[in-house]
Amino acid sequence: MPHDPPPPTTSRSWHLGGDAAERYEAVLVPAILGPAAASFVDRVGPAAADTVVDVGCGTGAAVRRVEAHLAASGRVVGVDRNPAMLEVARRTLEGGSAEWLEGDAVALPVGDGFSDLVLSAQSIQFFPDRSGAMREMVRIARPGGRVAVSVWCPLPRSPYFHALVETMATHIGPDTAAGLGAAFGLSDRDALAALLAEAGLDSVEIVEDSVDLTLPLPATFVPIHVQATPMGRGWSDATDGDRAAVVEAVDRRLRDYREGGELRIPFRQYVAVGRRPA
Numbered sequence: 001m002p003h004d005p006p007p008p009t010t011s012r013s014w015h016l017g018g019d020a021a022e023r024y025e026a027v028l029v030p031a032i033l034g035p036a037a038a039s040f041v042d043r044v045g046p047a048a049a050d051t052v053v054d055v056g057c058g059t060g061a062a063v064r065r066v067e068a069h070l071a072a073s074g075r076v077v078g079v080d081r082n083p084a085m086l087e088v089a090r091r092t093l094e095g096g097s098a099e100w101l102e103g104d105a106v107a108l109p110v111g112d113g114f115s116d117l118v119l120s121a122q123s124i125q126f127f128p129d130r131s132g133a134m135r136e137m138v139r140i141a142r143p144g145g146r147v148a149v150s151v152w153c154p155l156p157r158s159p160y161f162h163a164l165v166e167t168m169a170t171h172i173g174p175d176t177a178a179g180l181g182a183a184f185g186l187s188d189r190d191a192l193a194a195l196l197a198e199a200g201l202d203s204v205e206i207v208e209d210s211v212d213l214t215l216p217l218p219a220t221f222v223p224i225h226v227q228a229t230p231m232g233r234g235w236s237d238a239t240d241g242d243r244a245a246v247v248e249a250v251d252r253r254l255r256d257y258r259e260g261g262e263l264r265i266p267f268r269q270y271v272a273v274g275r276r277p278a
């Protein structure tokens with residue numbers, strides 16, 4: 001199917017090319033996005049026979065968890081506009097039942113009413129046209145079907161991200177920090193509720209989901225984490241001294257979360273669910 005070429009890599013769009021998609025799967029998914037997606041999917045609770053579409057599926061963090069909820073009669077389709085992410089998803093979940101489609105959130109490549117449940121995990125904040133994407137998600141939900149999205153709560157609610165964004169802005173620069181800051185672009189609960197309601201969803205409910213994660217200490221984790229995100233370019237261009245200053249500052253701010261040789265630290269996301277009128 002013909003499609004527009006993906007946009008150029010920018011620090012804010014979270015469009016990760018080639019080996020960045022591999023690093024996303026190798027670093028971010030096991031440490032943060034995988035547990036967050038699993039918690040999101042478990043809260044939403046797909047039924048065993050559901051047809052589920054995951055919009056902005058990335059390398060398949062949520063799809064993997066959906067598969068665990070489905071029986072053989074269920075079906076899950078991951079959609080993403082970035083072929084590099086889909087390629088990693090296909091390879092990582094090879095042998096599973098998931099299907100993968102390249103497509104933009106504002107023009108989803110499935111028909112009206114296709115799905116019982118439409119999901120989008122930590123993605124809608126990056127879509128240039130959030131309202132258009134939400135209307136598309138409602139279009140592909142069956143009447144009476146559900147649409148569910150997860151987005152991070154405001155930055156200070158996730159102390160690791162908060163420390164990292166602030167120290168990156170101070171020592172490396174606000175443009176680079178914006179690469180992670182963009183993940184918090186839809187962290188206003190009222191704005192999130194309005195987005196779902198204005199797209200035509202009923203019975204919208206939003207809960208705060210706290211996911212307690214164990215991370216390596218900042219000296220180990222910060223460099224590998226940053227290089228798996230759109231902040232990687234600014235990080236590579238920075239001096240050794242500035243990079244060391246970021247690690248030290250993050251380490252200092254997160255002392256209270258140390259448990260032995262690790263950090264035990266909460267990440268908080270909103271889980272918003274609405275129903276397409278029957």
Ligand SMILES: C[S@@+](CC[C@H](N)C(=O)[O-])C[C@H]1O[C@@H](n2cnc3c(N)ncnc32)[C@H](O)[C@@H]1O
Pocket residue numbers: 013014015016033034037055056057058059060061062079080081082085103104105106120121122123126127128
């Ligand atoms: C932070 S990643 C989240 C991926 C996955 N849902 C997860 O939880 O790991 C955001 C994803 O949204 C995708 N994305 C961004 N804009 C998009 C758009 N307009 N249409 C479809 N996917 C998009 C990106 O390619 C990326 O895979």
